[in-house]
Amino acid sequence: MYTQQRQTKVFFEKNAKNWQKKADIKKNKKLNTIQERNFYVVDKIKLLKINSLIDIGCGTGDLSFDASKIINESVGIDFSKNMINLAKKKFKRKNLKFYNDNFFNFDPGQKFDCLSANGFIEYLSLKDIKRFINHSKNIVKKNKYIIFGTRNRLFNLFSLNKFTQNEIKKSSFKKFYEESIALAHLKFDNFRNLKKNKFEEVLFKQPKTGINVDRRHQFSPLQLIDLLMKYNWKPLDIYPINYHPVVPIKYNDKESRIFSNFIYSSKDKNKMPYIPFSSSFMILAKNE
Numbered sequence: 001m002y003t004q005q006r007q008t009k010v011f012f013e014k015n016a017k018n019w020q021k022k023a024d025i026k027k028n029k030k031l032n033t034i035q036e037r038n039f040y041v042v043d044k045i046k047l048l049k050i051n052s053l054i055d056i057g058c059g060t061g062d063l064s065f066d067a068s069k070i071i072n073e074s075v076g077i078d079f080s081k082n083m084i085n086l087a088k089k090k091f092k093r094k095n096l097k098f099y100n101d102n103f104f105n106f107d108p109g110q111k112f113d114c115l116s117a118n119g120f121i122e123y124l125s126l127k128d129i130k131r132f133i134n135h136s137k138n139i140v141k142k143n144k145y146i147i148f149g150t151r152n153r154l155f156n157l158f159s160l161n162k163f164t165q166n167e168i169k170k171s172s173f174k175k176f177y178e179e180s181i182a183l184a185h186l187k188f189d190n191f192r193n194l195k196k197n198k199f200e201e202v203l204f205k206q207p208k209t210g211i212n213v214d215r216r217h218q219f220s221p222l223q224l225i226d227l228l229m230k231y232n233w234k235p236l237d238i239y240p241i242n243y244h245p246v247v248p249i250k251y252n253d254k255e256s257r258i259f260s261n262f263i264y265s266s267k268d269k270n271k272m273p274y275i276p277f278s279s280s281f282m283i284l285a286k287n288e
């Protein structure tokens with residue numbers, strides 16, 4: 001196992017209990033990042049009539065459990081033993097299974113209507129992210145879906161902090177800024193075809209934000225769209241997660257979250273313009 005994955009495993013083994021508290025909807029009055037992501041997947045399950053789900057890096061199993069209440073079959077896998085033990089202890093249903101395994105060694109032996117993976121790809125090498133996108137095609141049925149949530153590199157341009165200071169020195173800054181402008185003005189179909197930003201790593205040492213893993217990737221929507229299209233996935237939707245009404249230095253988790261939840265759940269059909277100001281985003285694509 002390489003350093004990035006080893007550090008990830010160590011971190012989540014140690015922090016499983018804490019993660020469980022954060023993921024528990026009853027213990028949090030306002031939705032946090034974990035819950036906004038999980039709700040997005042549940043919404044799409046209903047909308048797209050998904051009947052079977054495999055959640056990769058399922059953590060403490062909250063999404064797998066919520067999904068199992070509305071679909072035929074729900075599976076969660078995670079390489080952290082502590083995470084899976086907490087999930088198994090708390091959530092029991094006949095149509096719900098949890099496995100303690102590494103995604104890259106796991107053979108589910110069947111195909112699913114949907115593969116989800118929230119907060120997962122940031123902990124993989126670039127080579128493994130490509131393997132993940134490619135291998136997922138063998139796990140998802142034809143014309144069915146992949147949904148994942150990940151950190152947003154565009155937010156670096158608007159967070160006005162050390163991330164911004166690093167980005168502004170890079171020649172890629174202008175392209176990411178143009179991508180942000182495009183999000184404010186284009187419909188998704190036109191945005192998807194811009195092919196502006198290639199899939200690549202952030203080329204500076206990123207400051208740590210709460211999770212003790214040296215390398216935690218950030219990508220822009222177009223970078224992931226570029227990658228998905230290379231592996232013949234058709235991107236269908238992107239959605240802001242953890243919208244910031246103010247810069248992080250002024251972001252008070254409790255109060256600012258009201259704004260994030262407001263934007264998240266408002267009936268506004270076009271949420272793309274909010275993405276540059278959101279620290280994460282979701283992406284939905286179809287297996288073509």
Ligand SMILES: C[S@@+](CC[C@H](N)C(=O)[O-])C[C@H]1O[C@@H](n2cnc3c(N)ncnc32)[C@H](O)[C@@H]1O
Binds near residue numbers: 056078079102
């Ligand atoms: C940020 S947590 C997200 C957990 C959950 N998806 C959520 O949103 O609450 C990332 C999870 O991915 C798991 N993970 C990372 N690499 C993995 C791998 N190669 N195979 C299986 N699980 C992995 C970690 O153990 C951790 O539980």
